[in-house]
Amino acid sequence: MDETLPVVVIGAGPQGLAAGAHLLERGLEPLALEAGDSPAAAVREWGHVRLFSDWSELVDAAAARLLGATGWSAPPSGHPLGSEWADQYLAPLAAALGDRVRTGTRVVGVSRLGRDRVVDAGRGEQPFVVHVQRADGSEERIRARAVLDASGSWAQPNPAGADGLPAIGERTAPSITYRVPDLRTEGGLAGRHVVVVGSGHSAMTAVNGLVRPGGSAPAARVTWVLRRGAVGASLGGGEADQLPARGAIGLHARRAVDSGAVELVTGFRIERFETDGGRTTVVAEDGRRIGDADRVIVLTGFRPDLSFLSEIRLDLDPTLQAPRRLAAEIDPNVHSCGTVRATGEADLAQPEPDFYLLGAKSYGRAPTFLAMTGYEQVRSVVAMLAGDGAAAERVELALPETGVCGGSGLLDADADLGTGSCCAPVQHVLQIGRRPVGV
Incomplete structure (x- = not known):
């Protein structure tokens, strides 16, 4: 495997951009491919909605270190609108990553060089080939040493039909x-x-x-x-x-x-x-x-788009379409928001070496994803790609027992209803080894 090849990150949303920051910090070259016309394009589509996570829960640690070198400072505590999250954090982070972020670049397939899904021989030694289509319709093939799919699920809303498929007339109803x-x-x-x-x-x-x-x-x-x-x-x-x-x-x-x-x-x-x-x-x-x-x-939730991963070997839970080892921890039939633990590289590893589903996409159809969990996923996976297995295995995030459910807050803060983090009074604890460090 050519170690000089980039790590391709699919999606330049919160987890994709955080992955870029972690990769740079570890001496690896990221290349984030965003289908939208700007970084965090999906976040901007719901920019009018207020998050119920506090700013302290919405900024990745490695991203903050990268941004700090540019003179950026973290916003004060509060619950931003999606547009504020994009403008005040995600856009500056994309700017700090520079031309390592490409917009208007849609990934339409991922494979191994010269190997379809069936071929075993020499598979792990071959680089990935990421098939992309640009906004102007032209095509490109990008070779990568690893691929992190952080493309989310925003573009795949669940239909209204009770059986999981569009109801009769749903596709054509203009309303x-x-x-x-x-x-x-x-x-x-x-x-x-x-x-x-x-x-x-x-x-x-x-x-x-x-x-x-x-x-x-x-x-x-x-x-x-x-x-x-x-x-x-x-x-x-x-x-x-x-x-x-x-x-x-x-x-x-x-x-x-x-x-x-x-x-x-x-x-x-x-x-x-x-x-x-x-x-x-x-x-x-x-x-x-x-x-x-x-x-x-x-508004019945979302599901992951797996169509462009047909040539990648995946081990997904048959119910949630999430990585099998992760699914048991996030199944909404079993767990509430408060019982979902932080997850890392070991939960996300696939039969295809050096390929990972991250962020909201890693949760498949489960509704309990939160930014903090995604940042911990990114940290752990990038540590493993950098050869730091000890850091990958470590859990550096302790979620409060009332961890945040995926979703959003009121459209605007309502004084009579109160505001505040979706978590109970937040106490983040980074567990480095056995020594807790409060932040």
Whole structure:
């Protein structure tokens, strides 16, 4: 293997850029390939949404060291909008990495030089070949000593169909969107009938924004659709929730439902969409109908895009589509946010040597990913690529028992609901060997 080849990082989002910083610090040459027209392009698409993680949880340590040499200083504590995270941290980090970050460069395939998925002979000695397509349509082949796929799952929203596939009419219904609306620019929803599908924090954030009193956009008529038969823990623990920002989201949503501002429909598993005259009727498998929807907002989570990895040998959990050893730790059927531990190289290693899924993509369809976990993944994996097995095996992150769920905060901070980190009062502990070091 030619050790002078770069380590290709797929994606220039939070984990991809952090990987670049760690690789440089370890004396390895990174090359981050971003399909979007700017670094952190996906983050900018939800830039109007406020994170419920504090700034201290959103900046990678190696990235901060690289940026420090440029005169950059970390933002004060607080909960940034996605756009603020991108502008104040991710964009400067990409600038510090310079031409090691290429935008408008989509990875369409990854393979081993001269070896398809089936061939064993000499496989591990061959470099990777990363097939890319530029924004102008031209193609390129890039050889790499290792590949870190941090491309996330933002571009792969789950459909509304109850069986995991698009419902009848979903692909063609013009009223369906898969993003939390930016109410600063979508005032046209005022007084309209909006159906929100989903039970997670993104769905609650959308509901809260659509009905909040005194907001930047007048209220809409909202029907909130849950697949599950009962509300259960969908609205969070409220004031008893040890995650203050998550509790605030749930409290706001509960108030909206209790006040009648939102109609909550449970056990509604979508079979079809019927569109007539620009309005949509949502039909459940049991025949129930929700009619006259001007907009349907589907917020049912995301899934990884594995299509361009067909020639890479992967060992993924059949349920979550996450690395098998990691899946047992993040299965939402078993774990809450608070029981998911930090993960590292040993959890992420694949049958294809020197190939790793990192960041949100490593969690497959599980919803519990957070930036801090991704930064620890990056640190551990890069240490192994640099030959520092001891550092790779070490756990340098201790998550609070109420670790952050993936998701977002309220569209804007609400004084009456309080703000704060999604974690309980955060105490990060770096465990170096057996000696805890508080930071």
